[in-house]
Amino acid sequence: MNELFINWIANTPGYAAPYALAALGLILCERAGVLNLTAEGIMLVGALSGVGATLTMGGYPQLAIIIAMIMASLVSTLFATMTVLLRVNQVIAGLAMVFFCQGLTALLGNLFEWKNQPITGIGRIDVWPLSEIPVIGHIFFSQDLIVFLIIPIFYLVNRVLTRSMVGLRLRAVGESPEASDAAGINVTAYRFLTVMAGSALVGLAGAYISVASTKIWVDGVTAGRGWIALALVIFARWRPWRALLGALLFGAIESAMPRIAAAGIKVPQYFMLMLPYVVTLGVMIWVAWSKRGGATDEPGALGQPHVREERR
Amino acid sequence: MSEDAISTVPNPATSKRRLHGIRFNLEVRRDISPWWQAAYLAGFIALGIGISAIILIWAGVPAGDLIDQFLVETLTDSDNLRSVLFQGAPFILVGLSASVAFRARFWNLGLEGQMIWGGIGATFISIHHIGPEALRLPIMIFAAAACAMAWVAIAGQLKLKLAVNEIISTLLMNYVALNFLYHLLYGPWRDATDGFPHSPKYADFERLPDFFSFSGALPLALITALGVWWLVSFTRFGFYMKFVQASDKVAGAVGIPVARITLVSVLLSGALAGIAGFVVASGQEGRLIQNFSDGYLFSGILIAFLSRNNPIVAVIVAMLVSMLFISGQSLQVFYQIPFAMVQLVQAIIVICVAASEFLIRHRIHIVR
Secondary structure (H helix, E strand, O other): OHHHHHHHHHHHHHHHHHHHHHHHHHHHHHHOOOOOOOHHHHHHHHHHHHHHHHHHHOOOHHHHHHHHHHHHHHHHHHHHHHHHHOOOOHHHHHHHHHHHHHHHHHHHHHHOOOEOOOOOOOOEEEOOOHHHOOOHHHHHOEEEHHHHHHHHHHHHHHHHHHHOHHHHHHHHHHHOHHHHHHOOOOHHHHHHHHHHHHHHHHHHHHHHHHHHHHOOEOOOOOOOHHHHHHHHHHHOOOOHHHHHHHHHHHHHHHHHHHHHHHOOOOOOHHHHHHHHHHHHHHHHHHHHHOHHHOOOOOOOOOOOOOOHHHOO | OHHHHHHHOOOHHHHHHHHHHOEEEEEEOOOOOHHHHHHHHHHHHHHHHHHHHHHHHHOOOOHHHHHHHHHHHHHHOHHHHHHHHHHHHHHHHHHHHHHHHHHOOOOOOOHHHHHHHHHHHHHHHHHOOOOOHHHHHHHHHHHHHHHHHHHHHHHHHHHHHHOOOHHHHHHHHHHHHHHHHHHHHHOOOOOOOOOOOOOOOOOHHHOOOEEOOEEOHHHHHHHHHHHHHHHHHHOHHHHHHHHHHHOHHHHHHOOOOHHHHHHHHHHHHHHHHHHHHHHHHHHHHOOOOOOOOOOHHHHHHHHHHHOOOOHHHHHHHHHHHHHHHHHHHHHHHHHOOOOHHHHHHHHHHHHHHHHHHHHHHEEEEEEO
């Protein structure tokens, strides 16, 4: 039982990483005022690119993950063009992007024969001698590279968002594009580039799923995690560190699922698979219920396109 | 060598001036003639079809076969035509479902989950032999609508009472419904006769009858479309819906019961999706199969978006989507093109139409 418990805790970060990274990317976009529903699709782009690059180069999974981030960022320019330049309804544009990416990745995965090809992927790194410490060593010092990088990434993004001029302008654009425009901030450029940067993080989340977790590409490998990440953003009230906390909660649930079955507790399989979605719904209801939860950082102009000529 | 390098670099002063010299200004059009609107729309749809054709050719479909596959084969071959006419029915229903919800400012993205619950409700009636044989079909349709309404009511109430974002809640509920369907098909409802994970076959009187060798699904969908059209165009309810769609705040201020209008529209939307689920289950295999609702969510949104929530236009768009769907099936068979291609083509067309709306609403001025 103890062994099972340590295993569960030690596996949680691996399951939490995609949620955390995707939610961080989404928070970035949404703080700039762009309602980004594309996460599920952009994660698929990252996941396919990660596997595709690994197979093409015959290894180098770390490099493949960077390529996946760039690809995700490039594909997101289509969404940015639609929402930021052409002022298309952000819900319609986001959904169209998700289905565009689902279709595209399924097509390309088939054509290039990247489907169902197992890859080596990235493995665990043991920080010797710390990894030899009982219990703690296994949990904290025997993870893969991306998991080790998550805290620095969160620190950096949070720092930029809250303690830098760029972050201040970015938040101003999300809060009131009219006022920012009047103050001389290039609203279009800030939103466009933020979508690209945020999508790179979402793509990293997708690449993590395929290169580090499943180590294989199948159609729709992300299985709705992008939508859960979107719910996490609301749970986190648009604050990065709270998103990390929420991601850990979901990681713990997902990592517990196979272990509950292994422990011999009989729960019907498909009810188990429902669990992440049901818990997400529950969390959303709980967040809505407890209005006392304190201030939110929800941007004032979330989802509103900015058209200087239509200024009222 | 160094001279060449210098001469190719533009003078920074002039290039800067040139950058500042050209500016793009956007002007909001107050009115535009319907002909120009139609021309822009047609142009961008043609662009979308062109892009899709290029992708298809690149994916390995011979260019000469494209028109043959998409138009000639689907409309002249009687089997294909019958499939197109049948397949149009669920598309009409999901399109109506999406547009009714969108008219009440409710993003119902749970169409697939509601279809699944519709299928489950109807199949429950079939498995337990509820009601006399002559009335079985209406009872199944009613059960499909009722189950789907109950499912969408959860998201509707959460939105109205607690302001829970319906985009995410309805989408997540699709996954819950799908896993519940798997549970039924791999568990209690598994067909005992062949052991496959699908429900037992419906009896003949539980399937939609054929009229003149064409499926009765299409007349059912057309009558429903007329009913929805009447509801949104000629009734007080439809009039109130227009208020809510334009601005729920103003609608509330002038005394329209916004919450009730929204809830009824959401329930109606769910019922339509549920009936679509029954039509697919009854018309295709005559039983519940694993992924029978796949792809209908985006098709429903596409139909509502392209028809601008107009029920009559939705019928036409739905039939076009149906043609695309059936052509996609033959592409899959003949050229091993994955069926996801259909989704990709739909997404490209939505993106192009959305882009055309920008040009319809704005004029770009190049200021020198």
